[in-house]
Amino acid sequence: MKTVQFREALREAMSEEMRRDKNVFLMGEEVAEYNGAYKVSQGMLDEFGPKRVIDTPIAELGFAGIGVGASMNGLRPIVEFMTWNFAILAADQIINSAAKMLQMSGGQYHCPIVFRGGNGTAGQLAATHSQSFEAFYAHVPGLKVITPSTPADAKGLLKSAIRDNDPVVFLESEKMYGDKDEIPEGEYLIPIGVADTKRKGADVTIVSFGKIIKVAHAAADVLAKEGIECEIIDLRTIRPIDYPAVVESIKKTNRCVVVEESWPLASISSEIAYHVQRYAFDYLDAPVMRVTQTDTPFAFSPTLIDEALPNVDRIVKAVKATLYRN
Amino acid sequence: MIMATKSASAPKKTTRKSAAKSQLKFSKEQYIKWYKDMLLMRKFEEKAGQLYIQQKFGGFCHLYIGQEAVVAGTVSGSRPTDKHMTAYRDHAHPIGLGTDPRVLMAELYGRTTGCSKGKGGSMHFFDKEKNFMGGHGIVGAQIPMGAGVAFAEKYNETDNVVFVSMGDGAVRQGALHETFNMAMNWKLPVIFIIENNNYAMGTSVERTTNVTDLSKIGDSYEMPSQSVNGMSPEAVHEAIEEAATRARNGEGPTLLDIRTYRYKGHSMSDPQKYRTKEEVAEYQAQDPVEHCLQVIKDNKFLTEEEIKEIQDWVKKEVQESIEFAENSPYPEGKELYEDVYMQEDYPYIIEY
Ligand SMILES: Cc1ncc(C[n+]2csc(CCOP(=O)(O)OP(=O)(O)O)c2C)c(N)n1
Ligand SMILES: [Mg+2]
Numbered sequence: 170m171k172t173v174q175f176r177e178a179l180r181e182a183m184s185e186e187m188r189r190d191k192n193v194f195l196m197g198e199e200v201a202e203y204n205g206a207y208k209v210s211q212g213m214l215d216e217f218g219p220k221r222v223i224d225t226p227i228a229e230l231g232f233a234g235i236g237v238g239a240s241m242n243g244l245r246p247i248v249e250f251m252t253w254n255f256a257i258l259a260a261d262q263i264i265n266s267a268a269k270m271l272q273m274s275g276g277q278y279h280c281p282i283v284f285r286g287g288n289g290t291a292g293q294l295a296a297t298h299s300q301s302f303e304a305f306y307a308h309v310p311g312l313k314v315i316t317p318s319t320p321a322d323a324k325g326l327l328k329s330a331i332r333d334n335d336p337v338v339f340l341e342s343e344k345m346y347g348d349k350d351e352i353p354e355g356e357y358l359i360p361i362g363v364a365d366t367k368r369k370g371a372d373v374t375i376v377s378f379g380k381i382i383k384v385a386h387a388a389a390d391v392l393a394k395e396g397i398e399c400e401i402i403d404l405r406t407i408r409p410i411d412y413p414a415v416v417e418s419i420k421k422t423n424r425c426v427v428v429e430e431s432w433p434l435a436s437i438s439s440e441i442a443y444h445v446q447r448y449a450f451d452y453l454d455a456p457v458m459r460v461t462q463t464d465t466p467f468a469f470s471p472t473l474i475d476e477a478l479p480n481v482d483r484i485v486k487a488v489k490a491t492l493y494r495n
Numbered sequence: 496m497i498m499a500t501k502s503a504s505a506p507k508k509t510t511r512k513s514a515a516k517s518q519l520k521f522s523k524e525q526y527i528k529w530y531k532d533m534l535l536m537r538k539f540e541e542k543a544g545q546l547y548i549q550q551k552f553g554g555f556c557h558l559y560i561g562q563e564a565v566v567a568g569t570v571s572g573s574r575p576t577d578k579h580m581t582a583y584r585d586h587a588h589p590i591g592l593g594t595d596p597r598v599l600m601a602e603l604y605g606r607t608t609g610c611s612k613g614k615g616g617s618m619h620f621f622d623k624e625k626n627f628m629g630g631h632g633i634v635g636a637q638i639p640m641g642a643g644v645a646f647a648e649k650y651n652e653t654d655n656v657v658f659v660s661m662g663d664g665a666v667r668q669g670a671l672h673e674t675f676n677m678a679m680n681w682k683l684p685v686i687f688i689i690e691n692n693n694y695a696m697g698t699s700v701e702r703t704t705n706v707t708d709l710s711k712i713g714d715s716y717e718m719p720s721q722s723v724n725g726m727s728p729e730a731v732h733e734a735i736e737e738a739a740t741r742a743r744n745g746e747g748p749t750l751l752d753i754r755t756y757r758y759k760g761h762s763m764s765d766p767q768k769y770r771t772k773e774e775v776a777e778y779q780a781q782d783p784v785e786h787c788l789q790v791i792k793d794n795k796f797l798t799e800e801e802i803k804e805i806q807d808w809v810k811k812e813v814q815e816s817i818e819f820a821e822n823s824p825y826p827e828g829k830e831l832y833e834d835v836y837m838q839e840d841y842p843y844i845i846e847y
Contacts, residue, residue, distance in 0.1 A: 203697035203769065226667035226703035227634045227695055255633065258668070293554035293605065295616050297632040433844045464844040465831045469554060469616030470605030476828030483847055 171354055176209045176346040178320035179285075182327035183210070183247060185356065187217055190245060193331055196223035196232060197249030197286070206251045207287065207346050233259030233284065237266045237336075240282040245331060250286035253302045253340060259284075260305075267336035268311030280336045285327070288316070288340035289379060289430050290467055293474065299467035301431035303378065306338040307408040307440075313361055314408040316340040316379040321352040322405055325359030333361060340407075342380045364411035366418070370398030373424040373488050376415055376441050378404040381430035381479055388484035399488060407437060415441060416449045423454040424491035428479055433461040458487040521729060523796040525571060527805075529728045530787040532570070533563040534809045536587040537784055539596050542813050543586065543603055547763050551821075552604045554616045559587040561758035564783035565690050566591040568731025569658055573739055578626045578648070580641045581660035583618035584690070584757075585630040588660070592625040600816035606823035613826050614834065634695075635668030637661065638687070642678045645685035645748075656742045658735075660688040664695020666712055667703055675748070679716040682747030686738045687713075689750070691725065692757045697769040713750035725755030726781040 173181070187193045195210060195217075201224040204211040214222040225232040229250065236246040250256040256263070267280040290299040306314045313335055317323040323341070330337040367382070368389055377385045382403055389399040400418050404410060419425050425445050427438035438459035445457050460479040467477055489495055519526075540558045547556045559566070562584075569579075570591040581588050589599060594610060602609030603617055611621050611630070619630040628644060631637045641659025648655045665671070666689060678685055689709050693700050701707050713720030719741065724730040731753060738749035756778035760767050791797050797805075832843055 199696055199698065202702075206696065224698060224702065226698070227664045228667045228669065230669050231667075258633070293552075293616055295554065295614075295619055295632065298555075298618075433846065459846070461846070463831055465835050468614040468826075468831060469611075469619070470613035470826050471553065472605075472825040472828060473614065473831050476831050486847070 170351040172349055172351050173320055174346065175320045175323055175341070175348045175350075176207065176211075178324035178352055179209050179327055179341065180211065180213065182324045182331070184213060184216065186328055186331040187213075187221060192243065193245045193247065194221040194223065195247045195249060196225055196236065198225055198227055198251050200224060200249050205249075207343055209346065210249070229255050229258040230261060234262040234266065236282050236284075237262050237270070237280055240267070240280040240336075241270060241278045245281045247283045247285060247331060250284065252287040252291075252298065252343065254298050254300050256284065256286065256302075263306070263312070263336070263338065264309050268309050271335075272311065279334055281334045283327070283330045283337045283339055285339035286341060287343040287346075289342050289344075289381075290474075290478065291343040293469050293471065295469040296466040301379070302338070302340060303407045303429075304431060304436045304440075307410075307437065308435075311336065312408060313337045313406070314340070315361060315406050317405060318345075318367075318379055318382045318403055320348060320350045322359060322365065322403070324352055325357050326361065326405065329358045329361050332358070337361070340379065345380050359405075362406045362409045362411060364414035365403045365405055366400060366414070367403045368399060368401040370400040370422070372398045372422055373400070373426060373491055374415070374418040374422045375399050375401045375426050375428060375484070375488070376404065377401065377428040378407060378437070379430060381428055384479055384481060385428045385484055388481045388488065391481055391485055392488055397488065397492065404437075410440070410444075412444050412448070415445065419445060419449045420452045423452050425453070425457045426484065426487045426491060427457065427459040428484055429459065429461045430479065431462055433459070433464055436461060455491040455493065458490055460484050460487050519790070519794070521732070523794070526787050526790050526796060529567045529571065530784065530791060531805050531809070532591050533567050533728075533784045533787065534805065535596065535812060536563045536566070536590045538809050538813050539590060539599070539816065540586055542817065543600070544759065544763065546603075546817070554618070555583065556603070556617050556763045557584040557761065558757070558759045559584050561778060561782070562690055562692060562725065562755040563587055564728040565660075565688070565725050565731055565753050565755050567783070568728040569688065569735050571728065572732040572735030573656065573658060576626070576653070576655050577739070578628055578644050578655060578657045579660075580628040580637045580644065580657070581630065582634065582637060582662060582665065583630065583632045584662070585618065585620045589620050589622050589625060589627045592622065592627050594620075594622045594625050594627065596812055596816040597819040600820040601823050604820040604823070605825060606820055607826045607830070608819065608823040612830070612834070635661065635665045635670050638665065638668070638671050639674040641687075642674045642683050642685050642748075645678070645683040646681070648684055649681070654743045655684065656739045657685045658688060659685060660690050662695055663689055663691040663693060663700050663709060664698065664703070666709055671712070675713065675716045675718060675750075678748045679718050682745060684742035685748045686735065686742060687748060687750045689752045691752050691754045693754075694757070694761070694769065696761045696765070699769065708752070710750065710752040718748055718750050720750040720752065722752040722754060725753035726778065726783050726786075728783055728787065
């Protein structure tokens with residue numbers, strides 16, 4: 170094992186795949202000469218040159234579409250969005266073009282493309298710069314959606330995403346790029362669509378994903394001191410969701426709390442709750458609980474941020490509610 | 496370094512000689528006002544930058560330092576009933592329009608007394624009273640919105656004009672082209688201002704296009720377009736006035752490629768490896784605040800004492816802004832549920 174930052178894990182994944190396959194290239198705003206707005210692609214221009222590490226103008230719809238077209242014509246683009254908030258401008262090409270190409274063309278054209286970048290809240294960046302897109306893109310058949318929470322998962326999943334023949338939405342976080350953790354030496358891949366049990370426990374299943382899972386871990390530590398053992402399932406992939414992993418855990422714990430960074434309506438937590446009541450109904454000893462962001466746009470002031478985001482306290486309360494304790 | 500080699504109205508390398516009184520096109524009062532306003536913008540932001548580094552507030556902080564003449568000339572060349580909209584580099588615009596710097600500082604601090612109640616922060620200053628319609632964070636979003644504001648003015652048959660500012664990077668958004676076409680076709684009273692500081696973060700204009708003269712972008716829509724020296728409040732004022740007159744006469748939009756320069760980084764965390772210190776110095780030598788002060792001195796518009804009074808007043812305004820901000824409360828958590836819908840009893844999902 171070796172210790173790397175999240176951004177380095179992503180860079181290793183891209184660089185290894187670019188060495189392996191000359192059809193893989195990276196493009197986006199500031200990815201080349203500036204070495205990436207968040208330094209994910211640092212040094213890649215030096216290694217691969219301007220043909221394969223390409224700076225774009227601020228034209229998300231245009232360069233996402235160019236990526237889609239290139240992928241229809243045999244290349245394997247990695248399109249970086251400075252953050253996913255700006256990819257809203259490119260959503261037409263992701264949703265209307267990439268996601269539907271294979272079906273519309275009756276199987277003739279497919280889009281092996283990865284769209285990646287920072288997702289979710291990142292401090293006091295106010296309403297437009299703080300959105301999480303798991304639920305938005307998970308809604309769309311034809312896409313795959315990945316949200317890693319550790320450097321090791323990020324590398325293995327990004328490599329799989331680049332090799333995948335379908336369009337992949339890969340959601341990172343500005344707030345995670347500096348996270349350091351161990352990753353395996355040498356080449357490895359992590360399959361898309363497989364959840365990971367990040368913490369074992371017999372009392373309550375916490376389902377989460379992305380950077381907010383760290384708060385779930387902190388809550389689990391607090392609860393452990395009170396003798397409550399949480400099992401934490403990191404979905405890692407949001408489409409397809411590894412439902413069996415969730416259901417199997419609930420068969421053991423009989424209780425479920427979903428922790429999600431984004432809003433409650435039409436969310437991943439509502440999806441999990443539906444699935445659990447449908448397929449694990451007989452195993453449940455309490456209603457499924459969830460902890461999400463408040464049902465409001467993300468505001469600037471620190472006090473409003475404290476109010477908006479899931480926190481340890483709320484998770485502890487939700488877990489205890491499933492145990493009928495307070 | 497592309498700006499120095501550009502055509503006509505690009506700022507010249509030499510410091511401009513200040514004109515003697517008889518040659519001046521603008522009044523004493525105008526120079527004093529420009530000086531006072533731009534000095535306030537400059538000092539407000541210098542302080543904001545320091546406070547940001549001291550972590551008195553968070554978020555992004557994009558400074559307008561160096562670009563002040565663009566706002567100064569736009570405000571003096573427009574009418575108080577006109578409307579203004581810009582991107583996230585938005586501290587100077589409301590100052591130029593007369594917003595109390597106290598509420599702006601309070602917004603940076605995320606306090607309830609801020610111009611957006613602490614909900615918007617640095618990128619989202621708003622002041623309806625002064626017709627300042629924001630402060631927008633998505634690059635290019637304000638271009639169609641600004642045209643829409645102009646659409647409403649035309650619809651209501653006013654003779655107000657709308658000023659929409661954008662960066663040189665923003666002109667690469669497709670929305671600009673869609674908007675230019677409609678704005679021209681419908682002759683909307685909107686002036687598109689490119690605050691052309693030659694860089695979008697670390698990307699120079701010449702690295703993103705083969706048409707580096709941004710005033711040409713209007714050509715395919717036959718939109719009257721012009722490059723303007725953005726280090727000169729006089730030049731900006733004249734161009735704005737001319738464009739506004741055209742718009743008020745029902746002749747529609749104008750594109751102004753106003754060539755300016757930001758002395759500071761893109762935001763507070765920019766190592767600025769994409770440009771040289773010499774390039775920055777070259778523009779600092781044409782500093783618009785210093786220029787106005789020089790004109791005032793050369794023409795003896797003010798005594799040394801009166802100048803000092805202005806400088807002291809600015810200092811005091813900034814200091815009091817900080818005190819005001821620091822003594823103001825943060826919003827309470829429940830205020831998250833205000834200002835999201837106009838409907839007062841909107842049924843939010845509330846789970847805690
Ligand atoms: C749609 C969108 N894409 C990317 C960004 C990130 N971003 C913020 S500012 C900026 C550069 C803009 O440069 P320019 O338009 O020249 O304005 P300046 O900062 O020079 O005033 C970028 C890429 C964004 N906010 N919105
Ligand atoms: Mg710029």
